[in-house]
Amino acid sequence: MTYMIHGATGAQGAPVVAALAAARKPVTALTRNAGTVVEGARVLAVDYSSTADLTAAYRGAEGVFVHLPVAPEEDRLAYARNTVAAIREARPARVLFSTSGGIVSADGDSNPDDSAESAVSVLAAGLADSGVSYAVIEPRFYLENLLLPHVIAGVREEGVLRYPLPGRFRASWASHLDIADAAIALFERTDVTGVVSVGQYPAISGEDLAEAFSVRLGRTVSYEATDPDVFFAPLVPVLGKQATAATANMYRALGTQPDRSITAERSAQKRLGVTPRTASQWLAGIDL
Known part of the structure; x- marks a missing residue:
């Protein structure tokens, strides 16, 4: 069983890959380019636009780290829905979703930043309703x-x-390194679910x-x-x-x-004992 990390060559995913590899955990870097080399990880080409690709990647995974790419919101909504569908079908052991700055409610079902449905809210709500062990990592800047x-x-x-x-x-x-610290803790602390704010x-x-x-x-x-x-x-x-x-x-x-x-109540400091x-x-x- 391995940990599937989206955006493994980017600012958010790379520190998570590095931390897992340092802990000698099996890591699979999910990228758009199969020819990419990622130190400490095997590489798998996966496209957010393909529910089938996502499902195949997630099936049997020990953990999945997800964050939506910067793209038009219409595309992000499609990616969020595809990700939720894949998680429901594949049922990995644990899923972590970094909102990349978006804010979700305490139970993960809405995004007070938006008056309309957003990709962040769709993905957070989908995880909360999936029956899969999950946590939402909620940074600010x-x-x-x-x-x-x-x-x-x-x-x-x-x-x-x-x-x-x-x-x-x-x-x-918060630093991207702080997000990685929270992710590593949350992969281990399966008793912690819902929203964990990092900053x-x-x-x-x-x-x-x-x-x-x-x-x-x-x-x-x-x-x-x-x-x-x-x-x-x-x-x-x-x-x-x-x-x-x-x-x-x-x-x-x-x-x-x-x-x-x-807020102090939802902070990684309180919920995980991890200080940014x-x-x-x-x-x-x-x-x-």
Whole structure:
């Protein structure tokens, strides 16, 4: 029996593969390209658009780690439904779903961020109703976003950390490494089900992040809120116009909220005893 990891060569999946391989667990990297080489894992080409492919991959699996790719929401909805159908048919021993920033209700059946049905809510609700052992990993923002070329360039060259969130806006930031830590714990802790929020608690602001950069670099770094459309424009070649616009709109809406903090009750700190890295701890491992 093996662990099936989606996006195994990407930012979220790769740390999970590495952690499982380090623990000497059998790992299968699920990718779109069969020719990909993933250290510590065998590779299986699987397409989210094929329920049959997903079912074959999941059958007999010890664990499955799922997160939806960045794509138009129509495609993501199809992927979510295909994934749920495959899980119901294949019935792997354990399934973990990272929402990649989406928020679900305590019982996993809806996404309060959306007024309409979303891919995140469909997948979370499908897992809750599948009868398969599952948990939803619910982060907020990824610290790795601060390493985007146009972000880190401002830090290095101007001493300014720019991000599309208002000043003093508090959020529970987490590293992809924190997601991997939670995933490894949740694969073992099958008694923990439902939603586990991953991120810093108490939440921190952009100014706090800038201060962490200041300490790491030994010089002053200030925080500057930037317009979401301006911030995400350089990512159009990577994400596409539709996904980029949707992401910018999401950030604009988030900026009108009081904060983006996890709650103590649903935190990995309380539910798993796993504490995420502080911004300073994360930066200590980054080559700036």
